[in-house]
Amino acid sequence: MRTFxxxxxxxxxxxxxxxxxxxxxxxxxxxxxxxxxxSTMEDPETFAVAxxxxxxxxxxxxxxxxxxxxxxxxxxxNGQWYVFIVDDTDFMVSHAVLPELxxxxxKDDVSSIDYPLGVEIAKATEEGxxxxxxxxxxxxxxxxxxxxxxxxxxxxxxxxxxYEPWHxxxxxxxxxxxxxxxxxxTRAVVLAAVARYESEGVETTATxxxxxxxxxxQWYVFIxxxxxxxxxxxxxxxxxxxxxxxxIGPDGSPVGVNIAKATGSGLWIEYLWPNPETGMDxxxxxxxxxxxxxxxxxxxYEPxxxxxxxETN
Numbered sequence: 001m002r003t004f005x006x007x008x009x010x011x012x013x014x015x016x017x018x019x020x021x022x023x024x025x026x027x028x029x030x031x032x033x034x035x036x037x038x039s040t041m042e043d044p045e046t047f048a049v050a051x052x053x054x055x056x057x058x059x060x061x062x063x064x065x066x067x068x069x070x071x072x073x074x075x076x077x078n079g080q081w082y083v084f085i086v087d088d089t090d091f092m093v094s095h096a097v098l099p100e101l102x103x104x105x106x107k108d109d110v111s112s113i114d115y116p117l118g119v120e121i122a123k124a125t126e127e128g129x130x131x132x133x134x135x136x137x138x139x140x141x142x143x144x145x146x147x148x149x150x151x152x153x154x155x156x157x158x159x160x161x162x163y164e165p166w167h168x169x170x171x172x173x174x175x176x177x178x179x180x181x182x183x184x185x186t187r188a189v190v191l192a193a194v195a196r197y198e199s200e201g202v203e204t205t206a207t208x209x210x211x212x213x214x215x216x217x218q219w220y221v222f223i224x225x226x227x228x229x230x231x232x233x234x235x236x237x238x239x240x241x242x243x244x245x246x247x248i249g250p251d252g253s254p255v256g257v258n259i260a261k262a263t264g265s266g267l268w269i270e271y272l273w274p275n276p277e278t279g280m281d282x283x284x285x286x287x288x289x290x291x292x293x294x295x296x297x298x299x300x301y302e303p304x305x306x307x308x309x310x311e312t313n
Contacts, residue, residue, distance in 0.1 A: 044162040047081075048149045049128075051160045055083040056153045064156075068094050072102065080139055080163055088155035090122045097138060111135055111265050113143065113289075114187055124150040124157045136264025137163045142292050143194060143264065170195040179217075182300040186219065186287050187266070189298045193221040194291045202294065206232040210240065218277060218300055226293035228260050235276060244295070249273060250281045262288035262295055275301045 059067040070076050071083045071094035084101075085094035092101045098111065109118030113134040120131045128151030137144040140163075148161030170192040177188035197205045202223075208214055209221045209232035223232040228244040239247070247256030255271045262269075266289040273284040278301075286299030 045147070045149075048147070048160050048162055051081055052083060052128075052149055052151060052158050055085075055158050055160070056151075059153070059156070059158075070094075072096055072099065080137070081160060083158060083160045086121065086157035086159075090118075093156075112146075113191070113266060114184070121148075121150050121157060121159060124152045124159070126152050128152075131161075134166065136290075138264075139163075140292075141264065141290070142166075142198075143191075143289075166195075167198055168195045170199070183285070183287075186285070186298050186300055189216070189219050189221060190266075190287055190289060190296050193223070193296045193298070194289070197291070197294065197296070202231070208232075210234055210237065218275070219298055221296060221298045223297075224260075224295040228256075228295065231294075259286060259288050259297060260295070262290055262297070264290045269299075273301075277301075 055067065055071065068085060071085055074096050076082060077096050082097050084092065086106055087093050090106050092104055092106055095101045106118035106121050111117060115133040117133055128149060131148045131150060133146055134143055135146045143166055144163040145166045146161050146163050148159055150157055150159035173188050173192045173195060177185045179185050193205065193209065196208065206223060209223060212234050214220065215234050220234050221232065222230065224230050224244045230239045230242055230244060233239040244256040245260050249255040249271050251272045253271055258269050261267060266287055269286045269288065271284055272281050275282045282301045284299050284301050286297050288295055288297035
């Protein structure tokens with residue numbers, strides 16, 4: 001009888017564990033780490049703070065390794081919302097949207113436009129702070145204004161943010177830049193072209209930048225479509241309708257191929273190119289950026305006595 005009772009007791013305990021000892025997994029993991037006190041995302045600022053706090057809570061419950069693994073998984077992405085995690089040495093350990101950043105020092109981050117994004121993220125404290133910057137939205141493939149909440153917990157930085165449409169006045173962008181800083185002025189010229197595209201559309205913008213009156217001394221804007229076919233180039237109208245990737249420098253370098261590598265965060269390219277003002281082949285620095293599939297670029301010359309040669313083409 002005693003043995004029979006022990007068997008019954010063992011069966012009862014096993015049954016209880018089968019139904020009550022296991023961790024409930026009825027809800028998907030996303031439900032477990034998404035703020036439950038918010039029915040909508042209509043207040044993105046509040047949602048961003050709550051979304052990050054949910055990630056910290058998950059870290060507290062499941063531990064470091066589980067949190068890092070989950071927020072490196074695309075299953076953790078909810079529309080434009082995702083959480084990135086940075087360790088106590090300023091190295092990215094989780095980023096489901098840009099996995100190539102994992103293992104890199106955030107202070108070297110160049111995913112924003114002309115802004116020390118990683119440096120600002122690294123300043124996060126236990127009180128948290130907001131960061132505002134211009135960056136490409138991977139969902140729209142457009143430059144947009146992003147607002148990100150970052151906060152430090154247990155030595156780690158947790159962050160998330162949201163995008164807002166970017167519609168600046170092209171004239172305002174140019175008025176705030178000076179040719180005395182050619183690098184900054186070049187970026188402003190390109191961003192002004194992007195802003196014009198956003199406000200007036202591609203046809204009007206292409207017409208504007210195909211007109212010689214759009215050229216400002218050595219600065220002009222060239223534009224290609226999503227297939228890298230030129231749609232605007234005032235100094236070289238013969239380029240319109242041709243493939244950017246076919247452009248070769250006077251020294252035989254694949255200038256067009258290199259420019260075509262531009263991303264939504266922008267890319268600087270250096271190459272030898274004829275300067276129409278001097279008639280010489282000079283070193284040129286061009287900044288190009290992808291926006292809504294189109295490529296916008298402009299640049300300036302840096303005369304170098306050792307490289308300058310008379311123009312032959």
